[in-house]
Amino acid sequence: MSAEPIEETIRKFALQNAAFFKGKANPKAVVGKILGGFPEYRSKTAEITQLINSIVAEVNALSPEAQKEELAKTAPELLVKEKKERTYELPDLAGAEKGHTVMRIAPGPSGPLHIGHTRVSILNDEYTKRYGGQLILRFEDTNPEKIDPEAYDMIPEDLAWLGVKCTKTYTQSDRFEIYYDYTRRLIEMGKAYVCTCNGEKWRDLKEHKLACPCRDLPVEEQMERYDRMMSGGYEAGKAIAVVKTDIAHPNPAIRDFVALRLVDTPHPRTGDKYRAYPMMNLSVAVDDHLMGMTHVIRGKDHLNNTLRQKYIFDYFGWKQPEYIHYGLVNIPDTVLKTSLIKQSIQKGEYSGWDDVRTGTVRALERRGIRPEAIRRYWIESGIKSVDIQFSWDGLYSMNRDIIDPISDRYFFVQDPVRYDIEGTDAIVGQAPLQPDHADRGFRFYRLDGPKTVFITEKDSRAFAQNKEVRLKDLCNLTYGTPAQYAGNDTAVLKKGVHAVQWVSRNSVPAEVLMPDGTVARGLVEETILHEPSNTVQFERFGFVKLEQKTSEKVTAVYTHN
C-alpha cells in the first residue's frame, strides 16, 4: 500500500470515511488516519493537510453511490467496518516474574466470606495461576473481640468452593511473639514509644501535629515501659506501643500509629496467654515482609495503611511489595455485615449463614450461583482504582450463560388452579429436557382416565378471559367447566394463544425459596424425580436449584430468571 502514490491512499480513506458517514467525509478524520498510518508525513503536515482537503472536497462532490462504487473497485476491503474482538483478561502485574510471585488473602475470621470478599480472592488466585507463584491464606485474628471461631473453618471452605487454591496458611495469633520482637526492635531504634496518655488526649495532640509527653522519653525509659507493658504492669487501655512516623505530617491519617494495645478479652485460640494485641499495621507489615510478599492486592480503603506500613518497612530497610489498590465496590440491596447476619441468625430471623437474603458465599452457592460466574464477573470488572457498582443483573447474566445449557426443563405450577378436561380419550405428549439439546432426551406425558391438570392462578385468569390456552407440549383447551379438549395443533400459537406450563394429578407439591425469603408454593411435574442434576429451569418461572426431591415433596431455591 505504501508503494502507491499518497494521493490514492488519501482518496481511499476519504471514500471510506464518506461511505461510513452519509457521503460526507471529514477531512480531519482523514488527516488523522494518514498521519497515524504514515508517520513520515508528520513533518509535512501543512502540505499534506492541504492535499487532503482538496481530495476530500472532490470526494464529497460525488454522489454517495458513486463514492461506494469507486471504493468497491479500488479498495473493497475498506467497505466493511472491522469488528474488533475483545478478550477479557486482567492486566499484567508490575514486576511479576513467573514462579516467583507471592500473594495473599488476609481475612479477619469474623464470619464466612461474602460476595465482597470474593473479588480480592479471585484476583489473587487469577494472578497466582498466571504466574505460578504462592498464594498465602493468612488469618488476621489480632482482635480477640471480633472473632468467630467457626470462621477458621468456614473461610477455607468458601475459598475451596470458589476454586481459589491457597498454597499455605498462616494464623497471626500463632505469631504474637514475632510482633512483640519487632516492636521491641523499633523501640530500641527510637522508632517507637510506649504511650500511657489518655487516648483522647493522644489523638487530640496528634490532630494538632503535637507529640505527647511519652514520645520523646529516652529509649531506656521506653524499654522499661515496654517490659512493664508486656509483663502485665499496665491495665488494659492504659498503655500502647506506638510507631513514630512524622507527627507533623500533612496527612493526619498517617501521623504516629498504634502498634500494640492491651486487651483483657480472651482470644478464642490463645485464651488469656497474651494481653498485648498487635494492630494490623504492625502485624501486616511484619508478615508481608517475613512471608516474602511480592504483590499485594487490597482495596483502596487501605491506601493510608500502605503509607503507614511503609514507615515500618523503611525503618527495617525492607523492600515493600508492589501494591495494587482496587476501587471500592458498592453492593446494592444486600446484607453483608457478618455481625448483623450473626445477630439475625441468633434471633432466628435468618436460617443460617446461607440464608438467601444475605450476600454470603454460602447463600450464593445455595441459590445456584456458580463460582465460575463469580470469577468471570470479577475478571471483567478489572482491577482499576475506580469505585464501582456491583450489578446482580450482570452476575446473573454470566451465571445464566453457564447453567442454561445444562439445566433440564420442568413444569412448576405456582398457586395451582384445577381444570378437568373433557372431549377426548387419553392425551399423550412429550417435551425436550433442554430445547437446544434434544439429545438430552424428553419428558413423556400421558393423561388417562379422569383428565385433570393444574395451571397457575395467573394463567387461569388469562384462560378465563381469552377462552383459549395451550398446555405446552400437550394440547389446546377451550375454556369451560370442565375445559374442552381442542386438538393439538400448535398453529394456535401463531394466533396469539399462550402456551403455559401445566401439571397432572401425579404432580408433586413443591416449594421454591425466593431471594427475598418468601416461598412460592405449587406443584411440579413428577418427571423431575428422575432428574440427576440439582440445577434445573422451571419453565416460565426461572432457574432453580433443587434441594430436596422425594415423591412427597420437592423443595428448591430460586436462582434467577
Add this chain to the structure above:
RNA sequence: GCUCCUGUGGUGUAGCGGCCAAUCAUGAGGCCCUCUCGAGGCCUCAACAUGGGUUCAAAUCCCAUCGGGAGCACCA
C-alpha cells in the same frame, strides 16, 4: 477541616496523543426465531464530568473547577 484515590452510555469495561465522529458485555426498546417470561439472531437507544491550555492532531498530556469515594480508631 486536612490528606489521599478517582471521573468513558443506566451498569461494568476497552482505548491512554493520530488507525476512535469511541470497543465489548449487560440493560432498555423493537423485530425474527423458538410450543418457556430461558437461549439464539438482527436492529435501535445511550458515554469521553465541565472549562481552559499544549499540539497540525487530545477521551488520551497539563491546569482549574465540579462530582464520587476513602482515611484521619487502643477495627481489619
